[in-house]
Amino acid sequence: MAEPMESPIGEQLSDRRDKLEQALSAIPNDTKLLQLLDDVDAAIERVNGGTYGLCEVCHDPIEPDRLMADPLACFCLDHLTADQRRALEEDLELASKNQGALLPKQSFDLAGWATAYHYEGAGPVSGDYCDLFSLGDDLYFIVGDVSGKGVAASMLMAHLQATFRALVSLGLPLDEVMERASRMFCESTLPTHFATLVCGKAGLTGEVEFCNAGHNPPLLVRGSKVEEIEATGLPLGLFCEESFTVSKVRLNPGDTVLLYTDGLSESVDKSGTQYGVERLNRVVKKGHGEAPEELVSLCVKDLYAFRAGTPKADDLTIMVIRRLGDD
């Protein structure tokens, strides 16, 4: 989606230069610091000369999320040295493991509710946000999508998760959680970044509250009837002062909610046709009686069958929440 804003890079670099000089006055002649100072000076020269952000070998632009993570990068992915490539692969592998550890446990079941999810990045890390946790008797579930992809988006996803977990633990009403999360996200990220997400709270009596920040409407499945729970708000962090409304749905035993990101609905096959919500509806209708993990896996299998080998282009999350019977 949107590109991050990169205008004050010259300022950022001269800030870094000041800090390096301070550090060097404490530890003079440190070879690593001196090397960094050289690198920063070279980057400042590239900014002044108008070649900043271009690969030194092919002169094509360096990938924006890599440049954001490392403003001193001089080579595009295709022109890294073997050592640089290995270091980058190790970093990504570690980031991927860290992100895996942030996911909720599979079959996170709370009194009266059963859950299942599928989470899969387009690359080693994902910009989708998928979470399940409880506060008292309430089950909280969140599925979202941060603008952009790759490492930069995955960092924002981790930031969003920490924000939500902290705000929910304060016991705030759902709309206030969303409003505060939106403000914090807006204030602490680049202006071009935002997230769409659905946050839900399911209680013991079967009542489920939803706040939807511009995300694909969750599907409500009652028997073989499937309907959409409509969106109620703008994406999170688009503006610093946003308000959200809560919609409520009562789930009977056996009723199911299915949430997903556009990595499902906007997946394309070889001919460029989108998977679409209608096809998803049909799969869900057919599989409505299956256990949550089965239903999730039916959706994943159908998506793979539809794609028939077309490479995945986006991060994918599918989550199912089911109200259990009163036995």
Ligand SMILES: [Zn+2]
């Ligand atoms: Zn290059």
